[in-house]
Amino acid sequence: MQTEKVVNHIVNWLKDYATKAGSKGFVIGISGGIDSAVTSTLCAKTGLKLLCIEMPIHQAESHVNRAQEHISQLKERFSNVKSTKTNLTPVFEEFKTEVTYEGKQTTIDMVLANTRARLRMTTLYYHAGLLGYLVAGTGNKVEDFGVGFYTKYGDGGVDLSPIADLMKSEVFEIGRFLGVPDSIIKAVPSDGLFGDTRSDEDQIGASYPELEWAMTMKDEEKTESDFEGRQKEVFQIFMRYNHSNMHKMSAIPVCEIPNNLK
Incomplete structure (x- = not known):
């Protein structure tokens, strides 16, 4: 960089x-x-x-x-x-x-x-x-x-x-x-946010270097079947958070009303 x-x-x-x-x-x-x-x-x-x-x-x-x-x-x-x-x-x-x-x-x-x-x-x-x-x-x-x-x-x-x-x-x-x-x-x-010393890694289960790696692997369209051991575990953690928190990262859903109903 x-x-x-x-x-x-x-x-x-x-x-x-x-x-x-x-x-x-x-x-x-x-x-x-x-x-x-x-x-x-x-x-x-x-x-x-x-x-x-x-x-x-x-x-x-x-x-x-x-x-x-x-x-x-x-x-x-x-x-x-x-x-x-x-x-x-x-x-x-x-x-x-x-x-x-x-x-x-x-x-x-x-x-x-x-x-x-x-x-x-x-x-x-x-x-x-x-x-x-x-x-x-x-x-x-x-x-x-x-x-x-x-x-x-x-x-x-x-x-x-x-x-x-x-x-x-x-x-x-x-x-x-x-x-x-x-x-x-x-x-x-x-x-x-919890008033104690817990780290981000404690909460997520993976370090930021590991998450950066997993994010890169996702961008390269890898799947968990491409990995084993700790790499597979980290990739699964990343994908779990990515899927469950997608509502934060996407635009707010808007219910669009068909013109024939207006």
Whole structure:
């Protein structure tokens, strides 16, 4: 990958899109992970205004520390960057008092995790609406178009996606080029939606390098019969997520009414 040229291409794309949309800048949620770190740095490099928002909900201390380190570094490097913090833990806890808990515990845990992401989306759009900014998404290609590893109308609810055509390994490469803090580069990828230290790999059952490989194999029209051992297992994991999360990656179904019924 021609890293510097890719960076310049994304920065110019961001600036051009915002200018044509009449937007004054960008809003982005900072999680302490590589995707939000890279995306926010790319947004900052446009020279347009950038608001970085921390939105903790029972967040692991390591995630909070990395997010704060990154925001501090960005503000030192770029004069167009500002930050704010919205503690959503009380909002989340109050929401939990108003809903029922019928069903399996694993299902309840998952829907509450998705609720966290949707509360954050609402917060981002609140600030974006006040300021006339765009909400920048942080999803990479594997998450957005491979396994659908994001929350519909949560972190998937954005105005534009600067890094969604980049594999996770390419995001890391750009992060190193951009000078993202070493603590973030070395951190194990995690969505942070469960308030503990579980990683993305813990949840999915495969690492990002493995998922990138499986995504490439799918594009080459391979099937699970082409593999054995761990490769077969990884390919099955990828295809299972790809199929079950296709509703996230496809356009919303619209019931079209025949003209003779109108």
